[in-house]
Amino acid sequence: MIPEIGHFAVILALCVAVAQAFFSLVGATRGHTNWMAVSRPSAYVLFLLTTFGFCCLVISFLTNDFSVLNVASNSNSQLPWPYRLAASWGSHEGSLLLWVLMLSGWMAAVARFSKGVPDDMLSLILGVMALVAIGFYSFLLLTSNPFDRLLPPAVDGRDLNPLLQDPGMVIHPPMLYMGYVGFSVVFAFAIAALISGRLDTTWARWSRPWTTIAWAFLTIGIALGSWWAYYELGWGGWWFWDPVENASFMPWLCGTALMHSLLVTEKRGSFKVWTVLLAIITFSLSLLGTFLVRSGVLTSVHAFATDPERGVFILGFLVFVVGASLILFAWRAPKVGLGGRFDLVSRESALLANNVLLVVAAASVLLGTLYPLFLDALGLGKISVGPPYFDAVFIPIMAPAMFLMGIGPISRWKKSSVPDLASKLKWAFVVSVVSALLLPFTMGTWNVLVSFGLLMALWIALAGIVNLWTRLKQMSRGEGNTVWNSLTSLPNSYYGMLCAHWGVAVFIVGVTLVNGYEIEKDVKMSVGNTVTIGSYTIRLDALKEMEGPNYTGVEGSMAILVDGEEVDRMFPQKRLYTVQQMAMTEAAIDTGFTRDLYISLGEPLSDGSWVVRVYLKPFVDWIWGGAFLMALGGILAVSDRRYRKASQMENGSEEVTTSS
Amino acid sequence: MIQSMRIMGLILILFCNWTFAEEAPLLAKDPELEERVKAISLELRCLVCQNQTIADSNAGLAVDLKNQVRDMLREGMNERQIKDFMVERYGDFVLYDPPIKSTTLVLWAAPLLMMFIAFWFVVRTVRRRARSIDAHQSSEDADRARDLLKD
Amino acid sequence: MAVTRFLIPLGIFIGVAAFLFKGLSLDPKEVPSPLIGKAAPDFSLPLLNNSETRFANSDMVGKVWLLNVFASWCGPCLDEHPIIVNFARSNTVPVLGFNYKDRPQAAAQWLDRHGDPYSQVVLDIDGRIGLDYGVYGVPETFLIDREGFIRYKKIGPLTQLDVSEDILPLIEELSR
Numbered sequence: 001m002i003p004e005i006g007h008f009a010v011i012l013a014l015c016v017a018v019a020q021a022f023f024s025l026v027g028a029t030r031g032h033t034n035w036m037a038v039s040r041p042s043a044y045v046l047f048l049l050t051t052f053g054f055c056c057l058v059i060s061f062l063t064n065d066f067s068v069l070n071v072a073s074n075s076n077s078q079l080p081w082p083y084r085l086a087a088s089w090g091s092h093e094g095s096l097l098l099w100v101l102m103l104s105g106w107m108a109a110v111a112r113f114s115k116g117v118p119d120d121m122l123s124l125i126l127g128v129m130a131l132v133a134i135g136f137y138s139f140l141l142l143t144s145n146p147f148d149r150l151l152p153p154a155v156d157g158r159d160l161n162p163l164l165q166d167p168g169m170v171i172h173p174p175m176l177y178m179g180y181v182g183f184s185v186v187f188a189f190a191i192a193a194l195i196s197g198r199l200d201t202t203w204a205r206w207s208r209p210w211t212t213i214a215w216a217f218l219t220i221g222i223a224l225g226s227w228w229a230y231y232e233l234g235w236g237g238w239w240f241w242d243p244v245e246n247a248s249f250m251p252w253l254c255g256t257a258l259m260h261s262l263l264v265t266e267k268r269g270s271f272k273v274w275t276v277l278l279a280i281i282t283f284s285l286s287l288l289g290t291f292l293v294r295s296g297v298l299t300s301v302h303a304f305a306t307d308p309e310r311g312v313f314i315l316g317f318l319v320f321v322v323g324a325s326l327i328l329f330a331w332r333a334p335k336v337g338l339g340g341r342f343d344l345v346s347r348e349s350a351l352l353a354n355n356v357l358l359v360v361a362a363a364s365v366l367l368g369t370l371y372p373l374f375l376d377a378l379g380l381g382k383i384s385v386g387p388p389y390f391d392a393v394f395i396p397i398m399a400p401a402m403f404l405m406g407i408g409p410i411s412r413w414k415k416s417s418v419p420d421l422a423s424k425l426k427w428a429f430v431v432s433v434v435s436a437l438l439l440p441f442t443m444g445t446w447n448v449l450v451s452f453g454l455l456m457a458l459w460i461a462l463a464g465i466v467n468l469w470t471r472l473k474q475m476s477r478g479e480g481n482t483v484w485n486s487l488t489s490l491p492n493s494y495y496g497m498l499c500a501h502w503g504v505a506v507f508i509v510g511v512t513l514v515n516g517y518e519i520e521k522d523v524k525m526s527v528g529n530t531v532t533i534g535s536y537t538i539r540l541d542a543l544k545e546m547e548g549p550n551y552t553g554v555e556g557s558m559a560i561l562v563d564g565e566e567v568d569r570m571f572p573q574k575r576l577y578t579v580q581q582m583a584m585t586e587a588a589i590d591t592g593f594t595r596d597l598y599i600s601l602g603e604p605l606s607d608g609s610w611v612v613r614v615y616l617k618p619f620v621d622w623i624w625g626g627a628f629l630m631a632l633g634g635i636l637a638v639s640d641r642r643y644r645k646a647s648q649m650e651n652g653s654e655e656v657t658t659s660s
Numbered sequence: 661m662i663q664s665m666r667i668m669g670l671i672l673i674l675f676c677n678w679t680f681a682e683e684a685p686l687l688a689k690d691p692e693l694e695e696r697v698k699a700i701s702l703e704l705r706c707l708v709c710q711n712q713t714i715a716d717s718n719a720g721l722a723v724d725l726k727n728q729v730r731d732m733l734r735e736g737m738n739e740r741q742i743k744d745f746m747v748e749r750y751g752d753f754v755l756y757d758p759p760i761k762s763t764t765l766v767l768w769a770a771p772l773l774m775m776f777i778a779f780w781f782v783v784r785t786v787r788r789r790a791r792s793i794d795a796h797q798s799s800e801d802a803d804r805a806r807d808l809l810k811d
Numbered sequence: 812m813a814v815t816r817f818l819i820p821l822g823i824f825i826g827v828a829a830f831l832f833k834g835l836s837l838d839p840k841e842v843p844s845p846l847i848g849k850a851a852p853d854f855s856l857p858l859l860n861n862s863e864t865r866f867a868n869s870d871m872v873g874k875v876w877l878l879n880v881f882a883s884w885c886g887p888c889l890d891e892h893p894i895i896v897n898f899a900r901s902n903t904v905p906v907l908g909f910n911y912k913d914r915p916q917a918a919a920q921w922l923d924r925h926g927d928p929y930s931q932v933v934l935d936i937d938g939r940i941g942l943d944y945g946v947y948g949v950p951e952t953f954l955i956d957r958e959g960f961i962r963y964k965k966i967g968p969l970t971q972l973d974v975s976e977d978i979l980p981l982i983e984e985l986s987r
Binding site (some may be wrong): 069084277280281284291295296298308311315318319323326327329330333334370373374375376381382551 | 821825829830832833834835836837843
């Protein structure tokens with residue numbers, strides 16, 4: 001019964017979405033106030049119905065209802081319950097249900113937290129989101145129903161892919177989808193602004209926090225995915241430029257550009273057209289990502305089971321949404337007035353240049369991802385585009401952007417002067433260059449790429465410090481403020497910027513140092529053997545057979561010695577998951593602030609010894625630490641008191657401030 | 661007495677370490693050769709995997725190809741010859757790094773081209789906008805001046 | 812240039828969408844063989860039923876023939892096997908069985924159980940010759956002409972459609 005109820009709830013939700021779209025959009029354009037009044041409540045109802053439907057699916061998984069096809073295909077009675085929960089979104093159908101759950105959640109949030117937005121705008125916004133929802137709900141119900149029955153029921157399920165039986169699976173997809181889907185909000189705001197012709201700083205001020213929150217979630221989602229691949233796959237890789245990874249990275253790049261563009265539109269009234277286009281592009285990339293992962297058009301380790309019929313549906317939907325948006329854009333954007341003027345050397349220019357670089361980077365990633373398809377479609381043969389291409393192309397494009405990250409925050413709006421900037425930043429520059437040249441020697445051999453990476457990271461970090469210092473000095477010139485007073489009176493959004501930018505610096509340090517100095521050793525180990533790596537000696541003390549809830553395996557007990565003293569013990573495992581008969585290695589990782597020690601069991605050899613891979617990865621956790629700082633920066637920015645006092649600023653016109 | 665016991669204990673421990681803690685042999689019989697195998701393997705695609713190199717993959721074909729690479733290196737073939745060997749049998753698809761051929765020219769040139777076009781476009785728009793805003797303002801000023809003169 | 816530049820994003824999108832649509836009918840995992848039109852790589856391999864004797868591809872010169880790569884551990888090979896058995900019965904051209912990375916014992920048993928359509932079966936136990944033929948998955952089937960050139964390669968199990976639409980017409984053409 002429960003699956004049927006869940007199914008029915010989702011059908012009802014689709015009906016609500018249709019009603020919402022109709023009444024909101026027609027009501028807003030015709031000015032029917034009682035029609036527009038439908039938008040808010042219908043968003044809440046949509047969310048409730050979808051949550052209810054989702055819970056029905058989850059219950060089916062948790063109670064091992066193998067008469068539901070989805071449960072039988074993706075779960076198993078021996079599967080621990082957190083993974084049964086995660087399995088509900090482990091398949092194409094289930095993940096779509098998660099998608100619409102997130103969408104309805106965001107819609108309810110917009111309905112709840114937009115007190116300052118006039119009713120007709122809000123109706124347009126919710127109406128547009130409802131249109132997107134209609135597409136996804138219909139796709140789910142027509143081609144990918146997670147509630148389909150399997151009769152007669154299976155005796156037991158086929159189990160969740162062992163690679164996915166991990167805490168990462170519990171949290172990574174929800175975070176990722178919160179981000180992807182969250183960009184639909186700013187997209188809807190943009191379409192609403194184009195339709196109503198009200199594209200101004202107020203619009204930017206409304207859109208910005210929504211964008212930042214979605215961006216923060218996406219940052220966390222991508223970082224979690226990367227970290228998960230690192231510890232799960234057994235050889236310590238953390239980014240593969242795989243099409244599905246790229247599908248999440250492109251919206252992230254454009255989302256970053258969008259956030260910064262909204263900043264300029266909000267504060268200076270410039271870039272209006274560019275910002276609207278970015279909003280459309282970012283969400284389009286989210287939709288494109290959804291298409292790429294499910295249509296079978298590209299090969300990827302992450303792709304769901306592919307079905308070209310589903311691909312046609314999503315593509316059709318994609319063409320409709322993006323095509324209509326871009327037509328609307330081409331029609332209405334020329335009528336938008338120009339914003340303020342600014343010099344070629346100014347904060348606006350720096351931000352614009354930054355945006356352009358981010359978009360070019362995203363376009364290059366898109367090109368590389370789709371190029372094999374282009375050539376194949378033109379009958380020009382089959383090639384493969386992998387990390388060598390992306391690394392070669394991405395880094396040179398981002399390098400100037402990283403350089404600008406130091407300059408932008410410290411430039412003045414509208415007009416800045418190069419001598420002024422130079423004098424403020426000269427010490428930061430000199431210290432960065434000197435340190436970048438010398439530091440590699442402390443880690444080992446000197447390496448030009450390492451030096452360059454460190455230069456970028458130091459530059460960003462030091463420029464941030466200079467920025468803070470300059471601000472504090474300016475403030476202390478005032479009424480004899482103490483340093484503490486100045487620090488606490490700086491807005492959260494400023495700290496958000498500093499935190500996020502330092503996050504980028506930390507990230508760059510992680511990537512640079514791990515690429516430059518990681519050590520790998522592949523050895524054959526019997527009990528009693530040792531292997532040295534860096535300053536560590538690792539000794540295999542024992543190998544014992546063990547059992548888990550749905551697997552059997554072997555666990556090694558490895559002593560970690562420094563200067564002959566045992567400092568730690570690690571337990572890498574090799575598991576065989578019984579249902580799918582799939583072997584998996586569970587690497588043992590000792591996480592440290594300055595390095596990870598990574599041990600993974602390979603295959604057993606005929607003489608009883610084992611292939612063991614040992615890695616020393618310096619500063620690798622700074623990669624995800626940096627990403628976390630970026631997300632934290634976003635959250636700080638959104639918690640700024642300006643947003644909490646939003647209602648007071650409602651009728652304020654174009655506030656031109658000189659703060660950041 | 662205790663001192664000598666300590667020394668005995670120490671010797672015993674050291675002795676144990678010597679006898680049991682043998683350094684594990686490297687998997688590869690020839691680490692230098694293995695480095696070269698790995699370097700080339702990182703540039704060859706595993707055809708039965710989804711988007712992995714033969715270095716990263718443990719699939720049967722990947723292991724076979726790695727062995728083939730190793731043998732060819734032992735025979736004295738260089739990287740170019742080995743890659744050609746693979747492409748002859750599996751086509752360009754087996755190269756993980758897209759080759760620089762006429763069909764991939766667009767792929768390699770596009771990012772740089774996009775950067776230049778984007779920047780040219782931006783600089784032009786900023787300058788044009790500045791000029792039109794100035795023109796707009798100056799025509800406003802002219803209007804105001806006329807109004808003032810009229811009074 | 813005033814309004815037209817706002818249409819550029821739309822233009823780019825339509826281009827991309829067209830490719831994506833075309834992409835839905837393609838299979839990204841299918842790798843075409845660069846060996847088509849080239850001479851079939853030489854081999855001299857032991858036979859299944861008489862491991863002392865070796866059989867070489869040069870023994871087939873003058874005939875149009877099919878080379879079918881199979882293994883007893885391969886599921887899809889079982890799927891296509893009835894089609895090959897049928898084809899062999901029609902006696903159009905000889906089919907050489909190419910046993911790839913298998914145990915001879917297991918291969919022999921498999922053929923006993925499911926039928927042996929092959930004029931001969933050669934053993935490629937370590938897969939080295941398969942590598943020369945660009946084999947990366949089983950089953951695969953090659954059509955080779957009188958001069959020993961590869962004219963057609965099918966990756967994956969043969970379907971009746973492949974036989975009727977691709978292989979038979981080509982055989983006719985090559986046999987003239």
